[in-house]
Amino acid sequence: MNFTFPHSIDNGTGETLIFKQLLHEPDGDRLLVDNQVAPGSGPPMHVHWQQDESLTVVSGRIGYQVLGQAEQFAGEGDTVLFERGVAHRFWNAGTDTLTCTGWIKPANSIVYYLSAIYAAQRKSGSVQPEPFDAAYLLTRYASEYDMLVIPPFVRRVIIPITYRIGRLLGKYNHFAGAPRPLPAM
Structure with a gap:
């Protein structure tokens, strides 16, 4: 299945993702993404078995948690990395829209x-x-x-x-x- 970039999706419940560009790298394709998350919204605890995911806060405040660990928070300019196989969740922990930029690697079927x-x-x-x-x-x-x-x-x-x-x-x-x-x- 081929997608043209940028490719935007919206779940109707407060999350919008923009898949910006696919970069071909020797050790796997890196997918560049932007996301916007409404206050209180975000994906539940999940795991990418075969991908790393990185998010850098552009504006707002992100709450995040790795399974079995305490909740943590990050603000503008901070980067959060979720390594493959590590269960995690994140959400908008602020009162304004959370905007992040980031990447997923390798892109696989994401x-x-x-x-x-x-x-x-x-x-x-x-x-x-x-x-x-x-x-x-x-x-x-x-x-x-x-x-x-x-x-x-x-x-x-x-x-x-x-x-x-x-x-x-x-x-x-x-x-x-x-x-x-x-x-x-």
Whole structure:
């Protein structure tokens, strides 16, 4: 799946991402991004199994947390790095829009994955993505991404059942041409 840059996505719940440019580097493609996050908004605890993510605050205040550690905060000019395989979350900890610039490396399928997740959030009208789309994306890209806020029973039982029902009902036709997931590391 090819995207033209810049490519903007908005989840309808306070987060906008602009994928600015893809830089081809010898050790993997680096995707340059900008984001804008409304006060109190931000992604829940998640992990990128095969990517590093860096955010530099342009304006506002970011709150962030690595799983098992205390919440931390950073302001204008500060950079936060989330290494691959490290579960994390971040949010706008201020009262004005949080604006960051940053990168994700290697880019892998992140543009497709986040575009699809944001579309599923818009479809549901909430921070919870539409269930069939979420089941498809979490199942297909399990080797690359995980959402740790999902209770274990839901992950092990409900999501696989929802995924199978979605397949039977033909709910995933709009995912035709989705990039192949990377093998688990």
